[in-house]
Amino acid sequence: MQTASIHSDDVLEADGSIKLRRVSLSGRLDMLGMEEIALKLTSLTAIQPVGVILDLRDVSFLASIGIRSIISSARALDKKGGRMVLLLGANDLVKATLESAGIDEVIPLFVDDDEAERAALA
């Protein structure tokens, strides 16, 4: 059964500072999956004021332990003046899970990549 993975890409300003960070998660974000990626997720989103797109389009399964990690990362980023948005694409079960937990009320969710980028940079 598929497990979890994480990687990131940065969009840089002309001076080399980070303008936007895209953190992409994939696979199963259950207890085993989060053991594999939670520390890296925390470190990749613990950055200076910047927009972060957390790309969940390739997440096949999102459990509450994954939602907890997303909330913690978004809160830490918010306290530093940054902003996290979630990119879901057509991932309907993950969208339903986030909405059922009320996460759509506190972290913006986007289907479209361009809209997510605009919101993260706003």
Next chain:
Amino acid sequence: MALPGTDSVNFSVQPTPLGIRTSSLWLSENCVMLDVPSETAGKLELCLNEVLANLIDHAGAGPSSPPVQLSLELADCGDRALATLTICDAGEAFDPLSVSHGPLPRSLQEAEPGGLGLLLVRRFMDELGYERADGRNVLRMGVYWPKDP
């Protein structure tokens, strides 16, 4: 929709992170075999995951605990079908349905990272029932879907 020669399919799993993963595989394979729609199967899988994770996080269940018994049953309910997943563990008596939830968060700072698992179970399942029987916690979770016309 037909069960292959039996009224239910059963599985026994250790309450560990690997056991949760294994039980997900068991459930998803059986849902495919029993023609449970993927959306319904996804809800059941998530709720099974949350209940088992709750046993590990809050009831102290682990590798040396007695196995958790799982049972999946389908029922014909007229124009709907019902999938019921029963989760039976030998831990201390605990009724997860007795846990109340506060309102959903209105801001990121108000959002509590914990307590989401049982909230998701309540939201995704159509039927929930708990009983303590023979020294075991028995939780039944059911979800309906419309049958093809």
